[in-house]
Amino acid sequence: MGEAVVRVIVNGESREATVEPRLTLADFLREECHLTGTHLGCEHGVCGACTVLVNGAAVRSCLMLAVQAEGTEITTIEGIANSDGTLSAVQQAFREAHGLQCGFCTPGFVISVTAFLRDHPEPSDQSIREALSGNLCRCTGYQGIINAVRLAAGTVGEDRTTGAIT
Amino acid sequence: MAIEAAHEAETGSVTGARFVGQRVARVEDARFLTGHGRFVDDIAVPGVLHAAFARSDVARGTITSIDTTVAQAMPGVAAVFVANDLNDLGHDYLPDGEAAHGRHRPFRVLAGGDVRCVGEPIVMVVADSRYLAEDAIDTIEIGIESSPPLLKRERALDSDAPIVHTGAPSNLYGEIPAEENPDLEAVLALAPVVLTETFHQHRYATVPMETRGIVARWEPGPDELTVWISTQGPHGVRSLMARMLGLKDTQVRVIMPDVGGAFGLKMNPRQEELAVVFATRLLGRPVKWIQDRRENLLCDDHAREDQATVTMATDDQGVLLGAKVDFLEGAGAFPAAFSSATVFSSRLFPGPYRFSAFSASAQTVHTNTSGRGSYRGPWMFETVAREQMMDCLAAKLGIDPLELRRRNVLGEADMPYAMAGGFVYDQMTAAETLEQAAEMIGYDEFREQQRAWRAEGRLVGIGIGLLVEPTAMAHAFMATDGAVVRIGPNGQADVFTSVASHGQSLETTIAQVVADELGLDVAQVRVVQGDTAATPFGPGTGGSRSAVVPSSAARIAAQEVRSHMIAIVAHVLEASPDDLEIVDGRVQVIGTPTRGMTIAEVAAKAYTEPASLPEGVPLGLEAQSRFTPGSFCTWANACHICVVEVDPATGAVEILRYVVSEDCGVMINPNVVEGQIAGGVVQGIGGVLYEHLPYDDAGNPLATTFVDYLLPTAAEVPEIEYGHIETHAPTNPGGHKGLGEGGAIAAPPAVINAVADALAPLGAQVRSQPLGPADVVALIEAASARTS
Numbered sequence: 004m005g006e007a008v009v010r011v012i013v014n015g016e017s018r019e020a021t022v023e024p025r026l027t028l029a030d031f032l033r034e035e036c037h038l039t040g041t042h043l044g045c046e047h048g049v050c051g052a053c054t055v056l057v058n059g060a061a062v063r064s065c066l067m068l069a070v071q072a073e074g075t076e077i078t079t080i081e082g083i084a085n086s087d088g089t090l091s092a093v094q095q096a097f098r099e100a101h102g103l104q105c106g107f108c109t110p111g112f113v114i115s116v117t118a119f120l121r122d123h124p125e126p127s128d129q130s131i132r133e134a135l136s137g138n139l140c141r142c143t144g145y146q147g148i149i150n151a152v153r154l155a156a157g158t159v160g161e162d163r164t165t166g167a168i169t
Numbered sequence: 170m171a172i173e174a175a176h177e178a179e180t181g182s183v184t185g186a187r188f189v190g191q192r193v194a195r196v197e198d199a200r201f202l203t204g205h206g207r208f209v210d211d212i213a214v215p216g217v218l219h220a221a222f223a224r225s226d227v228a229r230g231t232i233t234s235i236d237t238t239v240a241q242a243m244p245g246v247a248a249v250f251v252a253n254d255l256n257d258l259g260h261d262y263l264p265d266g267e268a269a270h271g272r273h274r275p276f277r278v279l280a281g282g283d284v285r286c287v288g289e290p291i292v293m294v295v296a297d298s299r300y301l302a303e304d305a306i307d308t309i310e311i312g313i314e315s316s317p318p319l320l321k322r323e324r325a326l327d328s329d330a331p332i333v334h335t336g337a338p339s340n341l342y343g344e345i346p347a348e349e350n351p352d353l354e355a356v357l358a359l360a361p362v363v364l365t366e367t368f369h370q371h372r373y374a375t376v377p378m379e380t381r382g383i384v385a386r387w388e389p390g391p392d393e394l395t396v397w398i399s400t401q402g403p404h405g406v407r408s409l410m411a412r413m414l415g416l417k418d419t420q421v422r423v424i425m426p427d428v429g430g431a432f433g434l435k436m437n438p439r440q441e442e443l444a445v446v447f448a449t450r451l452l453g454r455p456v457k458w459i460q461d462r463r464e465n466l467l468c469d470d471h472a473r474e475d476q477a478t479v480t481m482a483t484d485d486q487g488v489l490l491g492a493k494v495d496f497l498e499g500a501g502a503f504p505a506a507f508s509s510a511t512v513f514s515s516r517l518f519p520g521p522y523r524f525s526a527f528s529a530s531a532q533t534v535h536t537n538t539s540g541r542g543s544y545r546g547p548w549m550f551e552t553v554a555r556e557q558m559m560d561c562l563a564a565k566l567g568i569d570p571l572e573l574r575r576r577n578v579l580g581e582a583d584m585p586y587a588m589a590g591g592f593v594y595d596q597m598t599a600a601e602t603l604e605q606a607a608e609m610i611g612y613d614e615f616r617e618q619q620r621a622w623r624a625e626g627r628l629v630g631i632g633i634g635l636l637v638e639p640t641a642m643a644h645a646f647m648a649t650d651g652a653v654v655r656i657g658p659n660g661q662a663d664v665f666t667s668v669a670s671h672g673q674s675l676e677t678t679i680a681q682v683v684a685d686e687l688g689l690d691v692a693q694v695r696v697v698q699g700d701t702a703a704t705p706f707g708p709g710t711g712g713s714r715s716a717v718v719p720s721s722a723a724r725i726a727a728q729e730v731r732s733h734m735i736a737i738v739a740h741v742l743e744a745s746p747d748d749l750e751i752v753d754g755r756v757q758v759i760g761t762p763t764r765g766m767t768i769a770e771v772a773a774k775a776y777t778e779p780a781s782l783p784e785g786v787p788l789g790l791e792a793q794s795r796f797t798p799g800s801f802c803t804w805a806n807a808c809h810i811c812v813v814e815v816d817p818a819t820g821a822v823e824i825l826r827y828v829v830s831e832d833c834g835v836m837i838n839p840n841v842v843e844g845q846i847a848g849g850v851v852q853g854i855g856g857v858l859y860e861h862l863p864y865d866d867a868g869n870p871l872a873t874t875f876v877d878y879l880l881p882t883a884a885e886v887p888e889i890e891y892g893h894i895e896t897h898a899p900t901n902p903g904g905h906k907g908l909g910e911g912g913a914i915a916a917p918p919a920v921i922n923a924v925a926d927a928l929a930p931l932g933a934q935v936r937s938q939p940l941g942p943a944d945v946v947a948l949i950e951a952a953s954a955r956t957s
Binding site: 023025026033037038039040041042043044045046047049050052079080081083084090094097098099101103104105106107108109110113131132133135136137138139140141142143144145146147148149 | 192194195197198199200201202203204205206207208210211213300376377378379380427428429430432461462671672673674840841843844847848849850851852874875876880881882883884885886888889912
């Protein structure tokens with residue numbers, strides 16, 4: 004099987020490796036870059052645990068080949084915290100709202116939410132739920148995750164669905 | 170809100186604690202949020218080989234040929250194993266606490282001779298990478314002559330049913346035979362109201378986001394095995410691996426890294442993990458296997474798949490007089506754990522209700538399908554069937570389901586109560602949670618509003634699920650948990666716990682308990698778990714035991730360390746121990762805080778100035794404890810009520826409101842309590858409305874990806890509202906009760922009953938699940954056919 008060179012910038016650092024064309028971006032990040040925070044929950048593009056930012060867009064790294072990422076800039080969960088090492092607003096909100104339990108799906112959620120709130124700084128509750136629907140969590144029942152997004156967006160207390168039925 | 174205020178007041182009065190009862194942010198989160206969790210797939214062991222399996226695509230048949238010649242010659246392939254290479258290497262395959270149930274069911278790592286369900290592993294390839302191992306698997310040719318499989322549990326005991334396990338007299342895996350109960354028969358003969366119904370529950374599964382996985386390294390020379398495994402308890406894995414390989418426990422070290430959810434699935438290792446251990450032993454090189462999602466859905470432990478025929482009798486006012494239940498459970502071909510129906514469900518069935526005439530029978534049967542395994546409340550069908558039956562009874566009597574429950578429910582005033590299944594409840598607030606949940610959801614107002622909606626043709630319904638949760642079962646190898654608490658010379662504490670947290674937040678909640686006892690900040694207490702070389706023996710997480718058993722062990726060990734600190738400072742200051750307190754890291758004289766020592770000073774003295782310690786106080790600051798609760802079960806209870814709307818055209822069910830009133834005793838961390846409830850509730854909602862593992866007529870599983878197996882997402886789930894009632898559990902010093910499983914137990918009947926209530930005006934009868942759109946449309950059409 005032929006091999007190809009991949010040159011990418013991952014979390015601000017240049018990486019170059021010679022890989023098989025069939026190597027997924029997820030396996031490239033995990034095995035070549037030793038960035039194991041990107042998790043594989045299904046390897047068929049549904050669960051979202053492997054979500055990373057490729058040129059700013061949230062992408063499922065299990066569905067992309069490493070060679071397709073040639074020349075791009077990638078951000079993984081390891082590169083999401085603020086430059087001084089403190090948690091980003093999204094990470095901090097997940098912590099405050101008990102938005103994670105086992106932590107396996109968490110990197111994918113944090114990445115997806117980071118991209119979502121960048122593009123939709125004032126989301127409605129409905130749009131939060133729709134945005135989160137591409138990531139699966141089996142522990143939290145999504146309650147803490149939805150609250151974390153509200154918290155990070157500064158929309159806590161608005162537009163809630165409990166109490167009244169219309 | 171009043172409920173919240175009430176619980177805070179009560180928590181304060183019960184514990185007087187700084188951290189217990191508070192919504193302390195989790196210790197675990199720092200690593201998970203930054204990508205620094207370390208799961209089994211992240212473990213890097215030099216020289217590791219990767220395993221993959223060729224599996225049966227036939228449900229029942231004879232293996233006629235296996236050709237692995239191409240695979241064996243492929244570059245990078247280290248070994249190819251078939252049944253004969255591995256199956257006879259093991260000595261004993263029974264996990265801790267499992268008796269030799271089902272003697273006709275063989276244990277085998279790889280299928281040899283025949284196959285008994287789709288997905289059974291037949292060939293194992295070990296290669297330099299996962300990619301190469303799977304390439305090699307693709308070249309393996311396996312011939313199987315198929316024969317008609319047994320797929321339906323209802324057919325398993327027919328005289329002409331295919332026998333799943335060759336040589337067995339029948340497909341019966343276990344049973345509680347029906348017994349004559351003259352008292353009950355007399356009740357049933359005379360009662361004014363007697364109703365019999367049969368309820369069905371479909372097959373669904375745990376599906377943790379992290380699949381199974383293992384890295385095993387056998388080191389020839391020292392002859393030691395190290396295993397990193399995604400598990401619920403490393404000590405049980407160690408015992409099993411040692412027995413299986415004929416090793417001493419001391420030759421086996423098991424490490425549980427971070428674990429991405431389990432829900433019962435990872436109680437026991439399965440064939441593939443044992444095959445990996447054999448492979449490393451044979452090859453003398455480390456071997457790794459990470460299950461993929463297809464394997465997880467295709468052939469890992471499945472769950473639920475139950476039916477029950479229930480007869481209940483009441484007087485003409487709806488007061489329960491007696492009940493009879495007969496369970497039938499599908500165990501699949503190779504169940505992971507013994508039956509729920511024949512062990513626990515049958516005894517728990519009476520639940521939160523007051524009646525004494527009762528009998529239960531149960532059968533568990535093999536079929537040519539994936540084996541049954543534990544899933545969050547494995548026995549839960551007793552609650553599902555009973556709560557559905559209460560609504561059926563209410564309909565027959567013309568009494569509202571809430572009112573019928575009120576007439577029969579047990580509450581604090583009834584305690585202690587010898588329930589009909591043979592257990593004695595020492596504590597129960599089912600009545601109190603029923604009232605709290607009904608008030609939270611505005612039950613009476615809903616009923617009024619519902620009449621108006623029904624007049625408009627809207628199908629809106631309400632459903633109740635009332636639950637008694639047997640938590641912290643203290644039995645056999647689950648009887649105890651241990652802890653070691655150690656304050657080091659610098660004054661910070663390590664807690665070595667026997668438990669194995671993987672989402673339950675125990676690194677935080679145990680630290681809260683210990684920090685309160687030691688007068689330290691939570692940040693100065695570190696919980697160490699998951700390594701048999703470092704931690705005390707224990708069964709791991711399971712059975713909702715962690716707040717009760719291991720937390721109490723940690724609490725008691727911490728209390729002992731605290732008493733050592735007090736004794737040392739009393740000696741140094743020549744004060745009475747009774748006059749000392751520990752506040753914010755200082756041991757000091759009550760009322761004269763300037764007289765005292767920091768914990769770091771006490772610790773330094775305890776380790777480095779042995780001559781200055783008082784007589785009788787051990788050197789250092791360390792204590793160990795092993796705890797067993799005061800009774801077999803610590804009983805928790807909850808009431809779930811939800812409101813749903815059904816779209817009559819599409820059959821789609823939307824949950825409009827969902828409330829839970831829970832009594833889990835004294836809460837250590839309300840965030841964690843509510844997180845556990847929410848996770849369980851959404852698993853229960855998913856089970857009823859979305860998740861299903863069907864088979865086709867040939868025995869092929871039809872849901873093997875997340876495109877077919879539908880987990881709930883954030884778009885579907887309701888906002889869950891919580892009420893808390895805190896009664897101090899008598900079984901443990903902190904007064905805690907478990908609650909990890911209840912959400913997944915009580916949510917299904919609440920949702921089912923709400924859908925049934927919504928459909929009631931149409932005359933639809935809901936006796937089975939799932940309740941996906943097509944199922945609901947079929948119910949509506951069946952009702953319409955009956956009435957026209």
